Amino acid sequence: MALIIQKFGGTSVANPERINDVAERIARYHKSGHQIIAVVSAMSGETNKLIGLADEMMQNPDPRELDMVISTGEQITAGLTALSLIDKGIQAKSYTGHQLGITTDSSFGKARIMDIDTKILKKDLKQGFVVVVAGFQGLDKVGNITTLGRGGSDTTAVAIAAAIKADECQIYTDVDGIYTTDPRVVPEARKLNSITFEEMLEMASLGSKVLQTRSVECAGKFKVPIRVLSSFDIKGDGTVITFEEDKKMENPIISGIAFNRDEAEVSVRGVPDTPGVAYQILGPIADANIDVDMIIQNVGESGATDFTFTVHKRDLKETMDILNEKVKAKINAREIMGDSKVAKLSLVGVGMRTHAGIASKMFKVLSDEKININTISTSEIKISVILEEANLDNAVKALHKAFELEKG
């Protein structure tokens, strides 16, 4: 008998029929002797509908009140899922985040879980109940309802798994596991049986949007074993995310190719290579709440250097305006360049650590395809490049083939 957390996302609980399917799956696990805590998202479309209502009342809705409104989506699904379980003869109880004592900080809309009280969970499990939890939400210390931000139900599931020391945290989604790359770009992409947390972190943050990055970080921190499964496919073992490298069954050099079409590249050219310049460039960007992803600076020649970074495409115009108006003259930069027709591609794999020559092989493959590389950045387990967006699909296909990722 194992204690399993099962998380079902919006498409898995899209409507009453799908909720019924989810309840059947939970019932099967429960009947085979496992203890189950199910974490559910809002029915797909529901959160957007609620945000739409809030937008009708107020432009840029007050975040406390917005959380009050949108947290109801998960509460409804939780109640409906419990009803379906009870209808199948399974003892079940649903809870909101605040009923369960899921305490968060007060960052409405993107709150972080501080603490989970497992008293109620343990008592109900002991009495044979399946517990259904409304994901994505909690209560701050002064009693305000908070939400964890988009995809936050993953975090709820992982945090509960960590707090109650679950044997496994199963994330049900609309894909049947983690693939070597997006199968829509490379039909030969292969499902991985396992992937390490570090690799998953790179894959998730780079745009393979199966799991929310924060939930992966949380799982890694508390060493919660996660399994990604399809809610549409009752067979299949999905992909296990392991936290120990040696437990990984397969150990290829490269696990996958992640990519992201959402980023734009910004270059500040001819910058005096003096201390404090990086801060002078990025400070005003951060002040405007614009997230920066890659940051690259080359060794300067003759006292000047180029400083390049990426932002989300939707933030490019504001970023350029800030740099031109507030930064350019101040740091005496030669020119500011912005390019939104780029994409980021990353080779990811823990095996890279002990294998030389991956980078040079990658660059040769791209060169053979006549694909130019704008910028390069590396970490221990990934190599990322920015290239023209028009070349992205070809680059992914060529690299997938060259590194034989379609083979197990």
Added chain:
Amino acid sequence: MALIIQKFGGTSVANPERINDVAERIARYHKSGHQIIAVVSAMSGETNKLIGLADEMMQNPDPRELDMVISTGEQITAGLTALSLIDKGIQAKSYTGHQLGITTDSSFGKARIMDIDTKILKKDLKQGFVVVVAGFQGLDKVGNITTLGRGGSDTTAVAIAAAIKADECQIYTDVDGIYTTDPRVVPEARKLNSITFEEMLEMASLGSKVLQTRSVECAGKFKVPIRVLSSFDIKGDGTVITFEEDKKMENPIISGIAFNRDEAEVSVRGVPDTPGVAYQILGPIADANIDVDMIIQNVGESGATDFTFTVHKRDLKETMDILNEKVKAKINAREIMGDSKVAKLSLVGVGMRTHAGIASKMFKVLSDEKININTISTSEIKISVILEEANLDNAVKALHKAFELEKG
């Protein structure tokens, strides 16, 4: 400066535009110096939609889980109302029933409020906030979300008014006050400026469904002044429900005529007039959870009597079956008669207490109209009769005219 509770029902907050109107009304009161606690219902149709979803998951949904699902309707309206207020530059905060410490018993779907903690309310009011409360809901002592049943937002408003000793509890609805009778039947029906609680209780329970009976009881118990107003009409003073007779500005003999087409009449004829017979008749009816309204028994002649009572029309068949199968032979009754083509009509007025001859005048009016009376029952402030449903409208019109209710 007064402390005012304002309650807005489903049609008043039917959609974002209507919620905006409600927020404007609250803002006006707030700007003129009053402290406001607004209690809101779910947007009209929302609760039925949620019940429909629950019904799809399970026949006769588990009541705890049903409350979990349907309590979200009011939470959404509360958040949206607060957003609209904030958008108008008014400081506002919304709360669920459980956040506010509205403690109820555990009768899911029809819970009763046990206690309200006014700490948060007082603190927010002091800081200048308008507080918006999700009506219709609370938390039981072990932390389950409960609902107060249909129309329960009225009870929430009155209970908060009582707990915080508000100066007035305003109930906004789709009528602009309490009328002498239903204007659809008597176009000359006149809006009352005031009505006593006892009269309102008779009017409400007899089918003038402006206020939930329970909320009126609660208001009477705690002497909370209620004012019924139209949310569609920004002028107009509505009808005040007073708890002291002498405070009533007008003091007519009859305040209004209530009627109810939902009741059916059941007669058990030729019953031995012995102790225990009433219980033997009504016990099995109560056991089947059938509500009984009027009960009439005449003084018996030659050891036998007739026993008459009314039930809801939908319960007539079951009632007849129970009486014929379980009761008739046992008490040796001559016959059981059921009639669903009847209606109840009541003259209501505290003035009756000190005015003789109201009953005889009423019976004369009906007699002049050639309307036969099946049964009669009276209390200190009302006279109720059961008559043929086909005669109801004529009876109401004739009585309204005879008692000059159209005159102020």
